[in-house]
Amino acid sequence: MSTVARHPGAVDDAERQARCELAAAFRIADHLGWQEGMGNHFSMVVPGHDNHILINPYGLLWEEITASDLVVIDTDGNHVAGERKVDSTARWIHAMCHKAHPEAKVILHTHAPWSTAFTMAEGSVFEFSHQTTMRFYGKIAYDREYHGPGDNKDEGARLASMLGEGNIALFLAAHGVITAGPSVAAALYSMFAIETCCRRQALAKQFGDKLFQIDPEICAAGAKRHEGTSFNARAFLDAHLRRLDRTSPDFRD
Amino acid sequence: MSTVRKLDTGADPAWQARVDLAAALRIAKRFGWQDAMGNHFSMVVPGQENLILLNPYGYLWQEIRASMLTVIDTDGNHVEGEEVHPTARWIHACCHKAHSSAKVCLHTHAPYSTALTMIEDAELEFAHQGNMPLWGKIAWDRDYNGLGDTKEEGDRLARALSGGQTVLFMAAHGAITVGETVAGALYLMHKIETLCMRQLLAQSAGKPLVKVREDLCKQTADRAPATGKGAVAFLEAYKRILDREEPDYAT
Numbered sequence: 001m002s003t004v005a006r007h008p009g010a011v012d013d014a015e016r017q018a019r020c021e022l023a024a025a026f027r028i029a030d031h032l033g034w035q036e037g038m039g040n041h042f043s044m045v046v047p048g049h050d051n052h053i054l055i056n057p058y059g060l061l062w063e064e065i066t067a068s069d070l071v072v073i074d075t076d077g078n079h080v081a082g083e084r085k086v087d088s089t090a091r092w093i094h095a096m097c098h099k100a101h102p103e104a105k106v107i108l109h110t111h112a113p114w115s116t117a118f119t120m121a122e123g124s125v126f127e128f129s130h131q132t133t134m135r136f137y138g139k140i141a142y143d144r145e146y147h148g149p150g151d152n153k154d155e156g157a158r159l160a161s162m163l164g165e166g167n168i169a170l171f172l173a174a175h176g177v178i179t180a181g182p183s184v185a186a187a188l189y190s191m192f193a194i195e196t197c198c199r200r201q202a203l204a205k206q207f208g209d210k211l212f213q214i215d216p217e218i219c220a221a222g223a224k225r226h227e228g229t230s231f232n233a234r235a236f237l238d239a240h241l242r243r244l245d246r247t248s249p250d251f252r253d
Numbered sequence: 254m255s256t257v258r259k260l261d262t263g264a265d266p267a268w269q270a271r272v273d274l275a276a277a278l279r280i281a282k283r284f285g286w287q288d289a290m291g292n293h294f295s296m297v298v299p300g301q302e303n304l305i306l307l308n309p310y311g312y313l314w315q316e317i318r319a320s321m322l323t324v325i326d327t328d329g330n331h332v333e334g335e336e337v338h339p340t341a342r343w344i345h346a347c348c349h350k351a352h353s354s355a356k357v358c359l360h361t362h363a364p365y366s367t368a369l370t371m372i373e374d375a376e377l378e379f380a381h382q383g384n385m386p387l388w389g390k391i392a393w394d395r396d397y398n399g400l401g402d403t404k405e406e407g408d409r410l411a412r413a414l415s416g417g418q419t420v421l422f423m424a425a426h427g428a429i430t431v432g433e434t435v436a437g438a439l440y441l442m443h444k445i446e447t448l449c450m451r452q453l454l455a456q457s458a459g460k461p462l463v464k465v466r467e468d469l470c471k472q473t474a475d476r477a478p479a480t481g482k483g484a485v486a487f488l489e490a491y492k493r494i495l496d497r498e499e500p501d502y503a504t
Contacts, residue, residue, distance in 0.1 A: 036383070036447055037440065038486045059486040064493065111383070111447075117454030120380040122461045148469050149382060174463045175382050202457045209459070 014047035015054075019067035021184040021237070022054055023251045025108070028188065028240045030062035034112040034195070040176070041090035044184060045098060045105045051075045053098050055091075057084030066253040075099040077153065089149050092156030097180065100160035104180035106187040111176040114199035119171050126171070126197070129204060129211040133197045134222025135190075135230070141167040146174040169194050182228055189233035266299035271319035273435035273488070274306055275502045277359065280439065280491045282314040286363035286446070292427070293341035296435060297349055297356045303327050305349050307342075309335035318504050329404060340400055343407030348431065351411035355431035357438040362427040365449035366442075370422050377422070380455065380462040383448055385473035392418035397425040420445055432484075440484035 011019070022044045029035065029042075038059065046052040054070045056062075071082030077095040079086070097107045110116075118124050126133065126140050143162040150156050163170045163180060168190050170178040177194055181187035204211055226232070244251055264272075274296045281287065281294070290311060298304040306322040308314070323334035327350040329342050348358045361367075369375050377384065377391055394413045401407055413421050414431065419441060421429040428445060432438030455462055495502050 037443055038483045038490065059490065061490045061494065064490065111381075111451075113450060113454055116381065117451045118458075120378075120451060120455035120462050121458045122463050124458065124460065146382065146463070146465055146469070148473065174380055174465050202454060205458050 012048075016067065018044055018047055018184075019054060019070050020252050021241075022070060022106075023065050023067045024237070024241055024244055025184050025188050026056060026062035026065045027244055027248060027251050028237075029108075029110065029112075029191070031240075032112075032192070032195075034110045034191070035062045036111045039087075039089075040110050041087065041094060042108045042187075043090075043094035043098065043106070045102075046072065050102055052080055053094060055086055055094055057082060058087040058090070059084065063248075066251055068253060077156075088151040092153055093150040093159055093178070094156075096153065096156035096160040097163060097178070100157070101163060101165075101180060103182065104163075104187075106181050106184050108179045108187045108191050109176065110191060112191065112195045114202060115171070115177040115195050116175070117202065118198040119173050119175055119177065124171075127201055127211045128214045128216075128219050130197060130200055131214070131222070132193055132200075134214065134219045135193060135226035136169055136197075137216075137219035137223040139166065139168045139223060141170045143170060143172045143175075146172070181233075183233075185233040185237040186229040189230070189236050192236065267301075268319065270296050270299055270435075271306060271322050272503045274308075274322060274357075275317050275319040276488065276492050276495055277435050277439045278308055278314040278317045279495055279499060279502045280488075281359075281361065281363075281442070283491075284363070284443065284446070286361045286442070287314050288362040288427075291338075291340075292361050293338065293345060294359045295341075295345035295349065295357070298324065302353065304332060305345060307337045307345055310338040310341070311335070315499070318501055320504060329407075339402040342402075343404055344401040344410060344429070345407075347404065347407030347411040348414070348429070351408070352414060352431065354433060355414070356433050357435050358429060358431045359438045359442050360427065360429045361442060361446075363442065363446045365453055366422065366428040366446050367426070368453060369449045370424050370426055370428070375422075377445070377448060378452055378462050379465045379467075379470055381448060381451055382465065382473075383444060383451075385465060385470045387420065387444070387448075388470040388474035390417075390419045390474070392416065392421045394421060394423045394426075397423070434484070436484040436488035440487050443487065 025042050041056050043053045043055040051074050052072050057071045071086050072080040074080055075095050075098050077091045094107050141162055141164045147155055150159050168180055179187045179190040274294055277294050293308050295305045295307045303326050304324055308317055309323045323337050324332040326332055327346050329346040345358050392413045401410055419431050430438045430441040
C-alpha cells in the first residue's frame with residue numbers, strides 16, 4: 001500500500017503496462033461500438049498499490065485515450081494524480097467497487113447496446129442457453145432497483161454491495177452493466193461475452209419464448225474452466241493489441 | 254492526446270457558427286444518420302436573428318465545409334450561397350421564426366429514431382437513466398401530412414414545439430432537435446438516437462419495460478439538462494477528431 005503522490009516519473013514498468021492495457025481496452029470498446037457520448041468508465045488497481053486506481057478522465061472520447069491520459073484516484077474517491085478531472089459517477093462507482101472487492105483489479109462499466117437493452121426489460125434474467133453463457137454461471141448479479149445516477153458515495157457503495165462476492169458481472173436495471181475481473185483481459189472478455197450473449201438471447205426470443213436450458217452441471221463445469229483470466233480472454237486482448245499496434249499505436253503514449 | 258482544446262474566443266462568432274454547423278454535419282455522417290441527399294441542419298447567424306445558415310442541396314454531409322453553408326432568412330427567402338431544398342427552407346425557416354430560443358435546429362432520419370416514428374402511437378419510454386433529462390421535452394406530431402415543403406407545413410411542424418420541448422418526433426418521418434447551441438442540439442440528437450436504439454432492442458425481448466420512477470425523472474430533468482457540460486465536451490471531442498482526420502470542414 002502506498003499513499004505517495006504520483007507524478008509521471010514515478011510510473012514503474014508494472015504501472016506502465018497496466019496503463020497501456022487499460023488504454024487499449026477503451027480503444028477496443030470503441031471499436032466494438034460500446035461508447036455512449038462522453039459517458040462510462042474503466043478502472044484498474046495500480047499494480048502494487050491496492051488503494052490507488054487508474055481511471056479515464058472526463059471529456060475524452062475512448063478513441064482518443066492514451067496511457068498517460070489516465071488519472072489516478074484512491075479508493076476513497078480522492079484525486080491523486082493526473083491533469084484532468086474524473087466524472088463524479090466514475091469516481092464513486094469505481095472507488096467503492098474496488099474498495100469493497102480487492103480481488104477485482106479491473107472494473108468496467110458500459111451502456112453497451114444489447115446488455116443495456118436487457119436491463120430495460122422488466123425482471124429480465126440472463127438465460128444459460130448457449131455455450132458462451134456458461135462462464136457466467138453462478139457469477140451474475142442483478143440490481144433491480146434504480147436509484148438515480150451513481151454519482152455519490154452512498155450509491156457507489158450500494159452498487160458495490162450488489163456486485164457481491166465472486167461475481168464477474170452486474171446488471172443494473174434501467175442503466176447498464178458492470179464487469180469485474182483480475183485483469184483487463186478477463187474483465188474486457190466478460191464485457192464482450194455479456195454483450196454477445198444478451199444480443200443472442202434477444203434474437204433467440206424472436207424465434208419463440210422458451211429457450212434451451214443447458215444442464216446446470218455442464219454450466220458449472222464451464223464456469224470453473226473459465227475462472228480467473230482464461231486463455232480465450234488473454235488471446236482476445238492480445239489479438240486486439242496487435243491490431244491497435246498496427247492501426248493506432250498512439251494508445252501507448 | 255495531451256493538450257486541452259481551448260475555445261477560440263477571438264474568432265468571429267458568425268464564422269465560428271459556420272464551423273460548428275459544418276462539424277455537426279460531418280459528425281452526423283460518422284454516426285450513420287445521413288439518408289442519401291436529404292436532411293438539414295440550421296443555425297441562426299449570431300447577431301442577425303432573421304438570418305439562418307443551412308446546408309445547400311446536393312452535397313453529402315462529409316463534403317460540407319463552413320464556407321459552403323447557405324444563408325436564407327426566416328421568411329424563407331434566399332440570401333446567399335447555393336440553393337437549399339424546399340423542405341429544408343420551410344421546416345427550418347418556420348421553426349426559427351416561431352422559436353427565438355431555438356438557435357439551432359437539426360433534422361435527421363437517423364435509423365432508430367426514425368424507426369420509432371414508424372410504430373403506431375409509439376412513445377419514447379423512460380426505461381433507462383439516459384431518458385431522464387428528456388422528461389417533458391418530447392413532442393410528437395402524429396399527423397403525417399406529406400413532405401414539409403410548404404410554409405403551411407413548416408408552420409404546422411413548428412407549432413408542435415410550442416410547449417418548450419426540444420425534441421420533435423414526426424410520425425412516419427423522422428426527428429428534429431433544437432437547442433441554443435450546435436453542441437446542445439447535436440448531443441440531443443445523439444441521445445435520442447441511442448435511446449431509441451436501446452428501446453427497440455429491449456422491446457425485441459417481447460416483455461414489458463422497466464419504468465424509471467417519475468420523481469427521479471423530474472429531478473434529473475431539472476438538475477441535468479440534456480445540453481449541459483456533456484454536450485460541449487462531446488462536440489469538442491469530435492472536433493478534435495475532425496481536426497486530425499478531415500480538417501477541411503473548418504474551411
